[in-house]
Amino acid sequence: MGAGLTVHFASRLDQIHLKLYALVDQGLGKHEGDLRALTPSREELIQAARWIRPHDPSSGFREMLERALHCLGVEDADLGP
Secondary structure (H helix, E strand, O other), X not given: OOOOOOOOOOXXXXXXXXXXXXXXXXXXXXXXXXXHHOOOOXXXXXXXXXXXXXXXXXXXXXXXXXXXXXXXXXXXXXXXX
């Protein structure tokens, strides 16, 4: 037998994390629609936001992240320091 092709797919939760990051980084558009289609729970969005925070700890990015969460229905997320 020859070499085979191995394909890995991002899990739904991984996709939520990546789409929220892309939405904050690139603004509303395709990523928002993709993220909404995944129907993330409040807890999943907060988990994704906490994962995103260390990637860009600037206050401006945090503000955009909070706005994105608000747009997605999460208004009182504790994102830590």
